[in-house]
Amino acid sequence: MIPRAKQAGIALRVVAAVDRSGFVFEQRGLSRRRLEDFVAGKEAGRKIAGMPGGRAAGVAEAIAEIARHALSRPILVDVTAEDTAAVLRQWLASGHDLVLANKKPLAGPLEQARGLLDLARSRGRRILHETTVGAGLPIIDTLYKLVESNDRILRIVGCTSGTLGFLLGEIQKGRPFSGALQEAMKLGYTEPDPREDLSGMDVARKALILGRLVGFEGELDRIEVESLVPEALRGVTREEFLRRTGEMDRALEERSREAQAGGGFLRYVASITRRQVKVGLQAVPASSPFASLKGTDNQVAFTTVRYRRNPLVITGPGAGPDVTAAGVLNDILSLAGSA
């Protein structure tokens, strides 16, 4: 049978691509071929201003140029990892809805994030950001649905780092942390400096986004974050850190063994209420949905007034370019399908 009728009739065009160097714009839409060329160029480290049809411009100028053209329901997709809040305000002001894969604007200063949402509301624009937590998994959308149907979120508990999930899973199987980390790096699961994953800050940013959606009014530094990186290895170079990861083996092995001795499993958990957001290691009982989490899977459990005894739980791969792209596309379709 058919998908939901509404989305079926939507024609999407990619009319522009923008980076720090400049932009390219084609009102009729960039051809697939040209898009592929741009992607290949970016992957090779080239700048848009220097590609065929590309024009050198600051972002503000690019926005002004693009906004001069009559576009039907324009949507700006932010797939950077930068602090783009100021630029996003300009896109909103020029009539664009926003889709964010970028966590920074919503996990930055509260006033900034709130200002963005207030501006969107006052302009009748929308901001969707499904992929800021769990990539393509329907986590943010589910949270919105719960809120929109007047449920009250009591607690959100989540394992939202595939990297940390993988590492703790391997440690649980008896493997030393340093060996598991080496494999995770080989598989491309980690940031170039794996301390970015191990510090818990990526999980903290996701937790802050979820927290703010349920009324937590704090800043990133009000989140309790347990870093897995010992004090002594925080200030050293990446190379020295990688040489000395063996120093972390014993402590993590012990934590994992303790959890298992108590009948549970060690997980890196984000725990979110209106009043408090914290992220760190926790021994979850064997009866918890988090006990059965596998590999790099993410999992988020919503405990609400309606889902009180048993939570609503979403589980699955929460990272990767293809599922992230799908989540971005779903957000775009959702915006395009609404007035």
Add this chain to the structure above:
Amino acid sequence: MIPRAKQAGIALRVVAAVDRSGFVFEQRGLSRRRLEDFVAGKEAGRKIAGMPGGRAAGVAEAIAEIARHALSRPILVDVTAEDTAAVLRQWLASGHDLVLANKKPLAGPLEQARGLLDLARSRGRRILHETTVGAGLPIIDTLYKLVESNDRILRIVGCTSGTLGFLLGEIQKGRPFSGALQEAMKLGYTEPDPREDLSGMDVARKALILGRLVGFEGELDRIEVESLVPEALRGVTREEFLRRTGEMDRALEERSREAQAGGGFLRYVASITRRQVKVGLQAVPASSPFASLKGTDNQVAFTTVRYRRNPLVITGPGAGPDVTAAGVLNDILSLAGSA
């Protein structure tokens, strides 16, 4: 912070209520007080035609009467459990979008279900039906999102009967089936004649709805359904059946013990592909997400081209008036928020 801006500004009015006896209509919207009176009246077995402001009419006449009024984006919500396909065509033809909590129209004859969706498409109308599977859990919406982002669904596996989940969970704990059934009836988990749950037909209907959304072109009778009710107890009266449930204890106990001896758990599972839909008892391995299913929780796992190694899994309470009402409201908001 704020929910998605779009839905925030929507004003919903309940302008009509319709049953077989007649209808009530109030263009400015029925007051909360009147709505509560209607609900209380229906619960007491009264008919709308006989309530204050109610008018006697056949459904076709009621639709014609209601459609005479200028309504902004009217939505018809079907919360019956009847075969309403013919009536739903009239609602569509009179300009209504549809929200179905009722499984029958989509799980009836394929031509009928397809005709409904084709009519909706040709009229630019939409049909949403989140609560036909798993009540308020975002199962149908997730399936649509996967399809809309051009993922390909390879397999859907689900435990979508809270009643059967509860019974098998109790049997797993060593309790006899007949005792567990008694408690389930006391807790209101079963249909008045529990054979309706035990026959697997409710699960089969949900499986058929999911199957049709991924391209299964068969009818309900093409689904392999394993009934838990032995041949000898199918034709007897409800009273006789309830007296003789003890006859089912041993077989179910043995099946559960076998599953556990093999390191697994006995679940009542719907298994869905484009080519085949079947529902019945299965021993799921301890490593399966279904192994950790608790109480009356539902669980649906989507294996797709993008979610291939590990599925996308949704788990939680999949029945009950409050979560069903919330799911219906989310569908209404989704329709109201789109052009």
